[in-house]
Amino acid sequence: MTASTERIRLTGTPIGHNVHLAELGEEIDPLQREQLHAYGLSAQQTITVLQQRPMTVVMCDHMELALEHAVAQHIWVEGK
Amino acid sequence: MHHHNQATPSPSGSTGTLALVGHPNVGKSVLFHRLTGAYVNVSNYPGTTVEVARAGARFDRSSSLLDTPGVLALPARSDDERATIRALLNENLKLIIQVGDAKNLRRTLNLTALLAELGVPLVMALNMADEAKARGVTVDTDALSKALGMPVVATVATGGEGISALSANLGHTCPPAPMLRYDTESEEAIASIAAMLTEHAPHPRLSARGLAILLLGRDGEVENWLTAQPHGNEILAHVAKLAPIGARDSLPARLARERGRAAEALAHTVTKQAATGGQSLSLRIGQIAVHPIWGWPLLLLVLLGVYFFVGDFGAGTLVGLLEEDFFGEILNPAVTDFVRAYVGPEWLADMLVGDYGLWTMGMTYALALILPIVTTFFLVFGVLEDSGYFTRLSVVSNRAFAAIGLNGRAVLPMVLGLGCVTMATLTTRILHTPRERLIAIFLLALAIPCSAQLGVVFGMLSGFSFQAAAIWSVCIVLILLVTGWIAGRLVKGQRVPLVTELPPMRLPILSNVLKKTSGRLKWYLLEVIPLFLLGTFIMFVLDRMGALPWIIEAGKPLVTGWLGLPPEASAAFVMGFLRRDFGATGLFAIGSQLDMIQTVVGMVTITLFVPCIASVMIIVKERGMRTATLMLAIIMPTAFFVGGLLNHFLRLFPHIFS
Numbered sequence: 001m002t003a004s005t006e007r008i009r010l011t012g013t014p015i016g017h018n019v020h021l022a023e024l025g026e027e028i029d030p031l032q033r034e035q036l037h038a039y040g041l042s043a044q045q046t047i048t049v050l051q052q053r054p055m056t057v058v059m060c061d062h063m064e065l066a067l068e069h070a071v072a073q074h075i076w077v078e079g080k
Numbered sequence: 081m082h083h084h085n086q087a088t089p090s091p092s093g094s095t096g097t098l099a100l101v102g103h104p105n106v107g108k109s110v111l112f113h114r115l116t117g118a119y120v121n122v123s124n125y126p127g128t129t130v131e132v133a134r135a136g137a138r139f140d141r142s143s144s145l146l147d148t149p150g151v152l153a154l155p156a157r158s159d160d161e162r163a164t165i166r167a168l169l170n171e172n173l174k175l176i177i178q179v180g181d182a183k184n185l186r187r188t189l190n191l192t193a194l195l196a197e198l199g200v201p202l203v204m205a206l207n208m209a210d211e212a213k214a215r216g217v218t219v220d221t222d223a224l225s226k227a228l229g230m231p232v233v234a235t236v237a238t239g240g241e242g243i244s245a246l247s248a249n250l251g252h253t254c255p256p257a258p259m260l261r262y263d264t265e266s267e268e269a270i271a272s273i274a275a276m277l278t279e280h281a282p283h284p285r286l287s288a289r290g291l292a293i294l295l296l297g298r299d300g301e302v303e304n305w306l307t308a309q310p311h312g313n314e315i316l317a318h319v320a321k322l323a324p325i326g327a328r329d330s331l332p333a334r335l336a337r338e339r340g341r342a343a344e345a346l347a348h349t350v351t352k353q354a355a356t357g358g359q360s361l362s363l364r365i366g367q368i369a370v371h372p373i374w375g376w377p378l379l380l381l382v383l384l385g386v387y388f389f390v391g392d393f394g395a396g397t398l399v400g401l402l403e404e405d406f407f408g409e410i411l412n413p414a415v416t417d418f419v420r421a422y423v424g425p426e427w428l429a430d431m432l433v434g435d436y437g438l439w440t441m442g443m444t445y446a447l448a449l450i451l452p453i454v455t456t457f458f459l460v461f462g463v464l465e466d467s468g469y470f471t472r473l474s475v476v477s478n479r480a481f482a483a484i485g486l487n488g489r490a491v492l493p494m495v496l497g498l499g500c501v502t503m504a505t506l507t508t509r510i511l512h513t514p515r516e517r518l519i520a521i522f523l524l525a526l527a528i529p530c531s532a533q534l535g536v537v538f539g540m541l542s543g544f545s546f547q548a549a550a551i552w553s554v555c556i557v558l559i560l561l562v563t564g565w566i567a568g569r570l571v572k573g574q575r576v577p578l579v580t581e582l583p584p585m586r587l588p589i590l591s592n593v594l595k596k597t598s599g600r601l602k603w604y605l606l607e608v609i610p611l612f613l614l615g616t617f618i619m620f621v622l623d624r625m626g627a628l629p630w631i632i633e634a635g636k637p638l639v640t641g642w643l644g645l646p647p648e649a650s651a652a653f654v655m656g657f658l659r660r661d662f663g664a665t666g667l668f669a670i671g672s673q674l675d676m677i678q679t680v681v682g683m684v685t686i687t688l689f690v691p692c693i694a695s696v697m698i699i700v701k702e703r704g705m706r707t708a709t710l711m712l713a714i715i716m717p718t719a720f721f722v723g724g725l726l727n728h729f730l731r732l733f734p735h736i737f738s
Contacts, residue, residue, distance in 0.1 A: 029574075029576075031157055032576070032577070032579060034153065034157065034333075034336065035152060035153070035157070035579060036579065037153070037336055037337070037340060038152045038153030038187075038190070038336075039152070039187070039579070039581065040184070040186055040187050040190075040340075042337065042340050042344075050367060051367065051370065051371070051372075053372040054370075054372055054375075054475065054476065054478060054479060055370070055475050055478060055578065057367075057370060057475070057582070061183075061184045061186055061187065062183040062184055062212075062215050062217065063181075063183075063184050063187070063581055064363075064366065064581070064582035064584075065579070065580070065581055065582065066370065066471075066474075066475045066578065066579070066580050066581075066582055067577075067578075067579050068478060068487070068577035068578045068579065070577040071577045071579055
């Protein structure tokens with residue numbers, strides 16, 4: 001993987017890539033945003049994309065997290 | 081199941097309460113079992129402790145131990161989190177035992193950062209140390225303990241490791257120091273609210289600073305508590321001014337972010353991550369289970385396994401052995417002979433062993449027909465639940481549930497409903513919004529047949545052909561989708577997209593599965609036997625009074641005219657008021673008089689017909705009398721409408737279905 005600081009949507013991140021979480025978009029419901037923070041999805045956190053269909057599945061601190069595309073598409077990440 | 085989960089009064093003489101608090105699926109309930117010997121419904125699915133469970137502590141009989149529902153984060157947002165905060169506010173707490181996940185210390189410490197502010201002694205059980213080790217994670221518990229100023233014990237609750245060390249630390253009496261200092265502006269806000277609380281509404285146990293942080297995080301339960309305190313509304317108005325809800329960089333969001341940073345920094349200093357040899361088998365199986373292609377064959381394999389174990393072995397072999405061979409050939413003739421010989425008045429003998437006899441009908445249905453089916457169902461359900469498969473299933477099925485206004489999380493109550501709708505109705509509490517709960521409860525009440533009923537339905541339909549069973553299945557799935565689709569549009573509120581943790585796939589521990597199955601069976605039998613006996617007795621009385629012929633006559637236009645069933649089927653619908661499976665069994669009794677269309681129509685109608693009395697009572701408890709009445713007012717006409725429609729439709733093709 002090439003180093004990059006471009007922001008892309010989590011849904012557009014290829015499977016197997018490690019990325020830094022850049023931002024949780026405003027489109028995500030505030031309560032769900034809190035929920036994501038509680039799961040550990042906060043800025044600069046490294047996550048690994050495991051799967052994109054039927055839902056986006058990421059690994060974050062040894063925890064697998066499944067996110068519906070309606071949420072994952074508003075999560076912005078940067079190449080590591 | 082859930083009688084274990086009900087909040088029970090504190091044991092008399094209890095000098096204080098120890099509360100287990102932690103994230104979902106970190107092993108609180110297993111630890112609760114280890115520390116008390118009491119059994120709580122334990123499973124590898126987030127959110128199984130729906131209410132607070134309590135038992136006397138093994139190590140200190142004068143104290144009681146509380147098992148609280150898993151919290152994703154505090155301040156409380158979900159029902160589970162609110163229940164936990166209620167327990168913290170109302171219990172005579174002498175210690176909080178935070179159960180943490182050793183492989184995810186950052187997340188664990190995020191919660192510690194808040195619990196440490198409450199002014200209550202805190203001990204950490206860093207659980208699942210085995211899973212952390214398998215992933216190359218090592219936590220320096222001594223360093224962590226020093227940094228936090230509280231005992232930290234590594235445990236493996238499922239294997240009993242670290243339990244005695246944990247027990248030895250449960251006499252700890254010193255509250256920890258706060259884990260972080262917030263930024264100046266936040267600290268000022270906390271201090272001002274804390275000062276108001278100290279002056280006007282001091283809590284007997286929890287610190288004013290901890291409560292102020294929860295209030296500034298807009299915790300609904302602490303706000304409720306405060307409303308009942310003198311000057312509470314004044315303080316709340318001040319909180320609302322300082323911490324508006326929802327704004328992106330508002331105080332609640334900043335407080336949460338700062339706790340997150342502090343947790344990350346501390347976790348980083350005490351955790352070591354060694355390189356591991358690739359993906360573990362558990363991770364690989366977990367990924368196959370949610371794979372867009374391989375997930376489906378695996379699901380098919382699981383369904384086939386369930387069908388062979390429950391449908392074939394339970395409803396076929398075991399029911400055959402029990403109902404036909406043992407009850408039919410040996411036990412019932414012997415009981416009947418005995419009663420006829422020794423029980424005096426004939427009506428009494430009839431009441432016990434007649435056509436509507438308490439033994440020959442009520443107990444035989446409950447023990448010979450229903451028990452083998454629900455036993456096998458609960459066994460297989462327990463295995464799937466403990467394996468971690470259900471959360472994966474929620475991912476695979478999410479799209480289908482989206483069509484009916486729900487998300488994949490609803491898969492657990494829906495599948496559990498195939499075992500017992502009443503139990504499943506209670507489990508809808510794991511759904512996050514009242515809207516989702518309402519839709520799920522409605523669909524459970526309308527179109528999810530319980531295992532007892534499924535057994536009877538398939539027993540009858542398989543007597544005809546695969547075609548009959550297929551028509552029934554298609555009808556029920558269609559009704560589920562159509563009514564779900566309509567409900568999803570009619571019930572106010574937004575659908576919540578699914579975000580869920582996928583707990584590791586684990587090999588179920590047989591003793592846990594057996595304990596859970598026996599707990600559920602006990603609950604089920606305590607519910608089902610009295611209702612079956614009551615139902616049988618009502619049928620007996622109606623029969624003796626000559627009311628059954630009257631009911632049969634009164635029901636004729638609907639039952640015979642619209643549904644095309646023989647008049648005697650009215651009796652089955654009367655029985656169906658008590659339990660749907662009881663009603664289905666009533667149709668089973670007149671099965672020889674029914675042709676294929678009548679059987680399919682009868683089974684579809686009785687499947688959609690009113691849920692059992694126990695379910696209705698639970699719906700009233702969960703949603704109130706008004707909603708329960710409204711649901712019944714929709715469900716009953718729908719059942720007869722669909723049944724009649726199906727009857728008239730199928731009769732258009734007499735050559736196919738005769």
